[in-house]
Amino acid sequence: METILHKIRFSFDSLGPAEQRLASYLLSHTDDIIGLSISELSRRSGCGDATVVRFARRLGLEGYGELKIRLASEMRATSELSAEIQRGDSCLDIFRKRIADIQESLHNTESVLNADDLTRAAEAILRSDRVVVFGLGNSAAIAHDAAHKFLRLGLAAQSCCDNHMQAIVASHLGRGSVAIGISHSGTSRDVVEALRLCKICGATTICITNYGHPPIVDASDIALFTKSDETKHSILAMSSRIAQLAIFDSIYTYIVLNADKSARQAMQNTEFALQNKKY
């Protein structure tokens, strides 16, 4: 979605001098505009009231009122952008900053996630006769989670988070199987090798990795990308993990919606089986 701030930046060169003064002011004092009337703004930016209205119209808006509101709502979205986590932050402070990071990461992932690939992946899983999910270390939990979801749908799913098991399982897959490799960096040697083996055996291979072109992509028929800047806080990729989960959630939900009766029955069976495990 094209933001107004973007539009201002983009159209800057095509503006007349007075409108450029106005645009500069808006770009560098975006926060202030919320409290300003049109005449205050025109005074501060050194142009006339009419110029402000013209400017708003040029951006495709109704008038100054709409400009003000649009900028106000874009402001907030940008201002929450993750402050650096630092020593001395309380645990709740950290939580808040994590939220901002996660949001940013999800948003970025949305923009690099290819709709066709995502659908192809979901369809492949939906139609598969067996699903295995590979992940090591940090990605193991995601693999477990994904396999758990698919199991609930009645699919023959399993997670493999041990490199020997991965090799063994990989060698027994065939056409109709789907293998999913999870690795944030995309350079996890054993996972890549397992995926390669799966591909050789005829399985459909899918990877979930961070945007770029790491080795795991070459071992995959379908590559699903997350995008998150993990350099900020720690060595551990935390935000991309959330994005990975969200991808699996979406695939799971897609399958729930598009599955036939037997899958829905399987879900109900799952629920039923779990009932007496709870208070």
Added chain:
Amino acid sequence: METILHKIRFSFDSLGPAEQRLASYLLSHTDDIIGLSISELSRRSGCGDATVVRFARRLGLEGYGELKIRLASEMRATSELSAEIQRGDSCLDIFRKRIADIQESLHNTESVLNADDLTRAAEAILRSDRVVVFGLGNSAAIAHDAAHKFLRLGLAAQSCCDNHMQAIVASHLGRGSVAIGISHSGTSRDVVEALRLCKICGATTICITNYGHPPIVDASDIALFTKSDETKHSILAMSSRIAQLAIFDSIYTYIVLNADKSARQAMQNTEFALQNKKY
């Protein structure tokens, strides 16, 4: 951070009839307000212009103009509010709606998460000589993930996702140990029982569960709450899981920041040990 929408909801009962009509209208047609003048709004909500201004003032704002802008900027956070996921949605559509759900859930969790409890939990873990994390089914992956993180910090952490193992491990804990139980519903019988046993043995018990007062809370010294409305899309609690992860992320980060030299050394050792596992 107190939002205007919150304030409206909160002060609803203390308003007169005309202001209540106005408040109702705003709460149910928040999107519309952006385009409305004060007289349009007063007409639609069945009150006078003056009432609108008074209402805005009561909320601590300057006047109608500020009310409009504040709501507009909160909207965007809210306007992405999860449209119902429906059959026929593409997988990417679903992903987008998932993002909105996740954001909502994180935001709600932030508002029910108690800063002291969170810090106490982090400090208990930081100082513990042993950490065990219990989770079954859907929560098992979270337990694995948490234990994995703590392991990286050099803590004696382990996840237990099998009810026999949980019972065994629980019976061997003691003072100085920390046991963490994860259950969205808070009614997972085996996890609750394991936690109870841990408490009896003298361990500090922590639970992560959805807001309310489920049985698991009584078995816990410290209760950390998530808040997410999972009724929307499926039987599977997906959003609360993300909130749970974010809580563990925060605790992990807190420990990283507050740990002494030896913990940082432990993290470096972890990194070093993993280096040759990658391309």
Added chain:
DNA sequence: ACAATAAATGAAAATAATTTTCATTCGGGA
């Protein structure tokens, strides 16, 4: 029950903000 008082409310007046109109300026080309 019934004033007396206080709170709530909206119509209309007063004020303030926005938009439109239009005269002026400025730059480039004939």
Added chain:
DNA sequence: TCCCGAATGAAAATTATTTTCATTTATTGT
């Protein structure tokens, strides 16, 4: 140099917001 058209802002016209105040509605004390 003069003309044209785009750009601009002052002021008029319009529209929106705020204030005032009379009326209604509820509440309290007798």
